[in-house]
Amino acid sequence: MPANLTQQYLKAEEEYRRAATPDEELRCLELMLREMPKHKGTDKLQAELKAKISKLKKEAQQDKQKGKRTSSTRIPRQGAGRGVLIGGPNAGKSQLLRSLTRATPEVAAYPFTTREPIPGMMPWEDVMVQLLDTPPITADIFDPVTQGLIRGADLALLLVDLGSDDGLDGVQAVLDRLNGTKTRLAKESFLDENDLGVSYTRTLLVPNKIDAPDAPGRLELLHEFCPLDFPEYTISAQHGTGLEALREAVYRALDVVRVYTKLPHKKEPDFERPFTIRRGGTLLDIAEMIHKDVAQNLKTARVWGSHVHDGTAVKGDYVLHDKDVVELHV
Numbered sequence: 001m002p003a004n005l006t007q008q009y010l011k012a013e014e015e016y017r018r019a020a021t022p023d024e025e026l027r028c029l030e031l032m033l034r035e036m037p038k039h040k041g042t043d044k045l046q047a048e049l050k051a052k053i054s055k056l057k058k059e060a061q062q063d064k065q066k067g068k069r070t071s072s073t074r075i076p077r078q079g080a081g082r083g084v085l086i087g088g089p090n091a092g093k094s095q096l097l098r099s100l101t102r103a104t105p106e107v108a109a110y111p112f113t114t115r116e117p118i119p120g121m122m123p124w125e126d127v128m129v130q131l132l133d134t135p136p137i138t139a140d141i142f143d144p145v146t147q148g149l150i151r152g153a154d155l156a157l158l159l160v161d162l163g164s165d166d167g168l169d170g171v172q173a174v175l176d177r178l179n180g181t182k183t184r185l186a187k188e189s190f191l192d193e194n195d196l197g198v199s200y201t202r203t204l205l206v207p208n209k210i211d212a213p214d215a216p217g218r219l220e221l222l223h224e225f226c227p228l229d230f231p232e233y234t235i236s237a238q239h240g241t242g243l244e245a246l247r248e249a250v251y252r253a254l255d256v257v258r259v260y261t262k263l264p265h266k267k268e269p270d271f272e273r274p275f276t277i278r279r280g281g282t283l284l285d286i287a288e289m290i291h292k293d294v295a296q297n298l299k300t301a302r303v304w305g306s307h308v309h310d311g312t313a314v315k316g317d318y319v320l321h322d323k324d325v326v327e328l329h330v
């Protein structure tokens with residue numbers, strides 16, 4: 001990677017990794033090009049970006065001429081982050097959404113029950129995480145909407161059906177199908193440096209239906225024939241086995257910290273509604289989340305937390321820790 005890429009560039013790149021539609025991709029690529037420091041070391045990257053931009057523009061033009069519509073499914077992001085439930089037919093994705101959230105997608109003993117993505121909010125301690133149920137992925141079917149959702153998610157939960165002998169083939173089909181696209185699964189989320197456009201989404205492997213007869217044997221076969229190095233959480237979505245560990249793992253995988261804000265004239269912070277922010281985020285980032293005026297006019301701030309003495313005065317570049325309480329003065 002060329003040296004001296006700015007914070008703004010890296011932010012645009014992260015957004016690009018998550019872009020769910022060609023329009024979003026184009027907007028992010030243009031931003032990346034604008035934010036890129038222009039010097040010899042970035043010549044190659046600049047050229048690649050320009051080529052990508054013109055290709056996308058050409059494709060958009062062709063789609064327009066053909067009268068193609070891009071996906072209209074738009075589910076707003078909510079909560080501390082987004083996890084998307086994916087897998088082959090009948091793996092128990094909808095049952096898992098039912099068990100972890102108050103959403104009520106249809107659960108049925110036959111495949112291809114779910115046709116559209118369905119959101120739900122999963123509570124964990126004092127925060128909420130958005131989960132999305134999706135239609136099944138098979139060797140032949142991979143809905144572009146689902147693909148966009150996987151790219152845009154902070155985390156994918158790949159379900160395996162341990163209740164049927166077809167479950168292992170089902171998960172292998174999902175992996176093969178994804179490997180044939182620009183949307184892939186990995187231990188961490190990142191963008192392929194050598195192939196701009198290939199986006200990897202952090203994934204947890206979730207073998208489901210451990211309550212079913214023969215499920216333990218199938219789990220062994222999964223480890224033997226389909227070894228994956230994703231963190232693994234075996235569950236029964238129906239009986240509730242393993243769900244507490246999974247909840248916590250989902251929250252932890254988002255890699256966010258909670259921050260409570262306190263008004264200067266109040267004694268107690270607002271412990272009801274923490275802000276959540278990527279680990280490594282700063283005080284200025286929180287100020288921007290509250291309101292851009294707060295960020296622009298921020299004079300001083302005080303922090304209470306595990307890494308500082310109570311009420312320490314800090315500046316905008318202070319890196320926040322989980323459960324910090326901040327008091328912003330504008």
Ligand SMILES: Nc1nc2c(ncn2[C@@H]2O[C@H](COP(=O)(O)OP(=O)(O)OP(=O)(O)O)[C@@H](O)[C@H]2O)c(=O)[nH]1
Pocket residue numbers: 087088089090091092093094095096106107108109110111112113114115134135136163208209210211212235236237238239
């Ligand atoms: N024994 C057992 N059955 C389960 C479990 N979770 C789901 N099932 C059953 O598996 C079948 C499929 O569950 P769904 O949640 O509809 O599966 P899905 O992955 O959403 O299926 P599609 O929408 O078709 O992709 C249903 O009959 C569920 O009752 C589980 O933990 N144990």
Ligand SMILES: [Mg+2]
Pocket residue numbers: 093094095105106107113114133134
């Ligand atoms: Mg379903």
